[in-house]
Amino acid sequence: MSAVAKILRARHPDLMTGPDDPGEQQVQASSPLIRCGNQLVAVMSMPAPIPDDDGLWARAATIWPEGKAVAARHRGHLIVSMLGKNERPLVAARVTTAVIGALIAAMPECCGVVWAGRVARPSGLWLEMSSRSFAPFPDYPFILWVDILPFQSDRKIGAITVGLSTFVGREIEFKTAKLTLPALIDKVAGLSVYLVEHGNVVKDGDTIGASATERIAVRHRNSEVFTGLPVFSCTDDVAGSLQ
Incomplete structure (x- = not known):
């Protein structure tokens, strides 16, 4: 997680991200939480494939034709969610998207992202477009969502x-x-x-x-x-x- 925080900080230098104290990095390395701006985001590792959903991959085929075949090869996934339920959905989407982008940069083996169980995108597109997570309206990457x-x-x-x-x-x-x-x-x-x-x-x-x-x-x-x-x-x- 300290590596992810470092990448997140480099990709979004205007944000406060953690762990940002070198003395804390060893303790925080195995933490499931990462700070992005004023928000905490949980990252949970799941050693199993996501449930199969033919409708999801049919919808994704326009942008990601090979998505279903790529997803069929995966053997584990991460669940990424922002803590706290009172933030505007756009705030949660921006923060979560930025963290996912940093995770993909830290782990090139990531093959794709399923957003809210409804929208599937290839990891390369997510890595590219998530750099605009905090862009002003209307330039944020809503196509990921x-x-x-x-x-x-x-x-x-x-x-x-x-x-x-x-x-x-x-x-x-x-x-x-x-x-x-x-x-x-x-x-x-x-x-x-x-x-x-x-x-x-x-x-x-x-x-x-x-x-x-x-x-x-x-x-x-x-x-x-x-x-x-x-x-x-x-x-x-x-x-x-x-x-």
């Missing part, structure tokens, strides 16, 4: 998030007959980052938009894609907007 999955619905295309509910209690489900798929993904990504930053501030019946002429209707519903999943259901249909 949230999947955006495309789907087709009748003559429309759509996208749904997985992982956003960790921050705001709901996912985004956005359907459009106007946007291209890249534009739709950008729209959902932008709204996701906004909600991660500000919390659950979009109420049932609100309209949102990047300009005065753009009106996107938002309703609080259960998903049409994942049964029973609470979502912000968004549409840019003129007939469906609440103007």
Whole structure:
């Protein structure tokens, strides 16, 4: 853990990380706790594979096609969690992401990260993007925390998030007959980052938009894609907007 703290300090020099007293390092080396800023993070070693989850690897395949095959070879994992339940989810995500990045740098044998049991990413991507854990809005690495999955619905295309509910209690489900798929993904990504930053501030019946002429209707519903999943259901249909 003292090696991890040293790497964490080098990657995020503005943070106070521990153990930072050379006299404490021998005692702290086997400690399950590491300090990152003002927070304590627990790291627990589990000498067994994570439970298999076909849905997790199917979702990850867009970004990490070989993820399932890589995960099938692993024989142990670490559980990383911030102590204390009263911090904002974004604070916990930033701190935990930074510590995971330092752990990967200290242990190159790490093959990947499963975030909150929902989002899987390769260790190389995590190592790279976790350097921005404390970047200001909107530049922090939310792509490590949230999947955006495309789907087709009748003559429309759509996208749904997985992982956003960790921050705001709901996912985004956005359907459009106007946007291209890249534009739709950008729209959902932008709204996701906004909600991660500000919390659950979009109420049932609100309209949102990047300009005065753009009106996107938002309703609080259960998903049409994942049964029973609470979502912000968004549409840019003129007939469906609440103007």
